[in-house]
Amino acid sequence: MNKPKLWTKDFINISLSNFFLFLSFYILLVTLPIFSLQEFDSNASQAGLMTTVFLLSAIISRPLAGQWLERGSNKKVLLTALIIFSASSLLYFFPKTVTGFLIIRLLHGVGFGMATTAVGAIVADLIPSSRRGEGMGYFVMSTNMAMVLGPFVGLTAIQQWGSKTMFIMTVIVAIGALITGLTVKLSKPEEPDKQVIIPAFSLKSFFEPSAVSIAIVGSFLAIVYSALLSFVSVYANEINLTEVSSLFFVVYAIILLMSRPFTGKWLDLYGPNVIVFPSIVLFAIGMFVLSQSGSAITFLISAGMIGLGWGTLFPTFQTIAIQNAAPRKRGLATATFLSIYDIGIALGSFLVGLIVAKMDFSTLYFLSAFYVLIGAILYYFLQVRKPASPKLKNQQYLKVKEQ
Numbered sequence: 001m002n003k004p005k006l007w008t009k010d011f012i013n014i015s016l017s018n019f020f021l022f023l024s025f026y027i028l029l030v031t032l033p034i035f036s037l038q039e040f041d042s043n044a045s046q047a048g049l050m051t052t053v054f055l056l057s058a059i060i061s062r063p064l065a066g067q068w069l070e071r072g073s074n075k076k077v078l079l080t081a082l083i084i085f086s087a088s089s090l091l092y093f094f095p096k097t098v099t100g101f102l103i104i105r106l107l108h109g110v111g112f113g114m115a116t117t118a119v120g121a122i123v124a125d126l127i128p129s130s131r132r133g134e135g136m137g138y139f140v141m142s143t144n145m146a147m148v149l150g151p152f153v154g155l156t157a158i159q160q161w162g163s164k165t166m167f168i169m170t171v172i173v174a175i176g177a178l179i180t181g182l183t184v185k186l187s188k189p190e191e192p193d194k195q196v197i198i199p200a201f202s203l204k205s206f207f208e209p210s211a212v213s214i215a216i217v218g219s220f221l222a223i224v225y226s227a228l229l230s231f232v233s234v235y236a237n238e239i240n241l242t243e244v245s246s247l248f249f250v251v252y253a254i255i256l257l258m259s260r261p262f263t264g265k266w267l268d269l270y271g272p273n274v275i276v277f278p279s280i281v282l283f284a285i286g287m288f289v290l291s292q293s294g295s296a297i298t299f300l301i302s303a304g305m306i307g308l309g310w311g312t313l314f315p316t317f318q319t320i321a322i323q324n325a326a327p328r329k330r331g332l333a334t335a336t337f338l339s340i341y342d343i344g345i346a347l348g349s350f351l352v353g354l355i356v357a358k359m360d361f362s363t364l365y366f367l368s369a370f371y372v373l374i375g376a377i378l379y380y381f382l383q384v385r386k387p388a389s390p391k392l393k394n395q396q397y398l399k400v401k402e403q
Contacts, residue, residue: 004128006135011126013180017082018119019142020177024089024170025112026150028054031158031166032101039163040098053102055346057109058116062335062342063207065114069121069331075186077331078118082178085111089174092167115177117338121331122184124322133267133275133319137260140315148253152246211321211333213382218317218337219344221280221375224287224368225310226348232290235361236299244296251300252307263312267319275316276379283309284372291366317341320383 032050068077088108095101127135157166236245267275286305293299318337325333355364 004130006127006131006138008126010184010186011123011135011139013183014119014123014126015139015142017177017180017184018116018123018139019146020173020180021085021112021115021119022143022146023150023153024085024173024177026146027154027157027166027170027173029154030151031154031163032105034158035163035166036098036101040101049098049102050105051349052346054105054109054112055342057106058113059339059342059346061110061113062117062339063332065117066121066208066332066335069118069335070328074118074122074125074331075184077114078122078181078184081111081114081118082174082181083111085115086171086174086178087111089167089171092170093164113338115181117331117335119181120318120322120334120338122186124330124334125186125327131264131268132323133272133316134261134264136319136322137264137267137312137315140318141257141260144253144256144311148249151249208321208325208329208333208336210324210329211336212340213386214317214320214324215337215340217375217379217382218314218341219347220378221283221310221313221372222341222344223348223351224283224372226345227352227364227368228306229345229349231352231356231361235290235365238361239293239299241293241296241299244299247300248303251303252311255304255307256311259308259312264315267316272316272320273384275312277376279309279312279316280372280376280379281309282306283313284369285309287365287369287372291362291364291369 029051036050065077065081085108088104088111091104091107092101095104123135123139124132127139153169154166157169232248233245236242236248263275263279282305286302286307286309289298289305290302293302318334321333321337322330352364
């Protein structure tokens with residue numbers, strides 16, 4: 001039997017829109033602290049607020065976007081968010097103070113949080129249910145590629161051509177996200193089912209309960225991932241591997257890209273547990289190898305293992321969050337998962353900053369390997385032992401029939 005088509009025009013365009021969103025995010029993530037220190041003579045704490053304010057506004061806006069998506073307005077949410085995101089990118093040319101920049105970062109974060117939530121919900125509808133693990137894996141590759149390319153583009157732009165050119169690039173990238181988002185056509189009607197009763201406004205209505213447990217596991221492990229994002233280049237300098245530090249996430253992405261055709265299909269065929277437990281072990285081993293690195297070879301081997309481990313875990317967790325939710329709730333499930341996940345990233349950056357004042361990076365990464373293994377225990381108790389709901393069992397039955 002022929003498999004349902006995955007690589008449709010709409011799937012490619014929504015993945016490109018996601019790529020441009022995260023490319024802009026990573027360009028500004030690495031350059032705005034530098035810009036703040038140089039242009040405004042701010043201190044490190046003020047420079048760090050450039051990222052903190054952005055992430056907090058994204059976290060807050062996601063449940064709101066999820067609530068809107070639940071009411072059947074996928075395309076409206078996406079376009080509104082992309083317009084806010086693009087307009088915010090244009091405003092970076094004007095502020096003359098740190099406060100002005102923080103206000104723009106607040107607005108930009110709202111657009112980013114809404115857009116990434118909408119994109120995640122839309123792609124879940126576009127991917128055939130029998131290929132959801134495979135499709136989500138490829139979709140998340142767009143985020144991984146942006147993570148590799150964004151810092152390189154941003155640092156090159158601000159160092160070689162200045163901040164104005166860097167901001168022009170972010171505007172072009174944001175427009176790319178808007179254009180590719182505009183071209184996506186949704187095959188499903190956007191109006192909610194008239195028989196479905198939308199819950200009244202309440203705190204619970206902003207979160208999808210079925211996505212919370214797997215989101216907690218993802219957030220728990222994201223704390224270690226944030227330690228890599230923020231400090232792996234600093235660690236490379238400490239162990240005299242500065243010349244290969246920029247290759248860490250390149251190797252991470254290459255190994256992830258090579259593994260993606262297999263891991264996504266295995267998830268669809270054999271279920272998440274076959275993927276999650278080995279990936280956690282690989283992630284932990286990668287962190288251990290990183291902590292013991294004394295040469296470029298071991299440093300880059302750790303990057304590959306972490307890419308195969310954590311790079312497989314994130315799309316798997318997001319797939320679980322979506323599969324556990326009813327179709328109408330996929331937007332809310334995406335918002336719930338990403339909001340809780342981002343709390344882990346933000347919390348990790350803060351905690352690691354405190355911890356490195358007490359210990360060196362080698363010790364931190366060594367202990368992180370054992371911390372990651374605890375994540376396997378957390379996953380077992382929160383996800384594996386959790387009884388499947390009748391709704392999920394029905395979804396699994398339909399999936400088998402579809403195959």
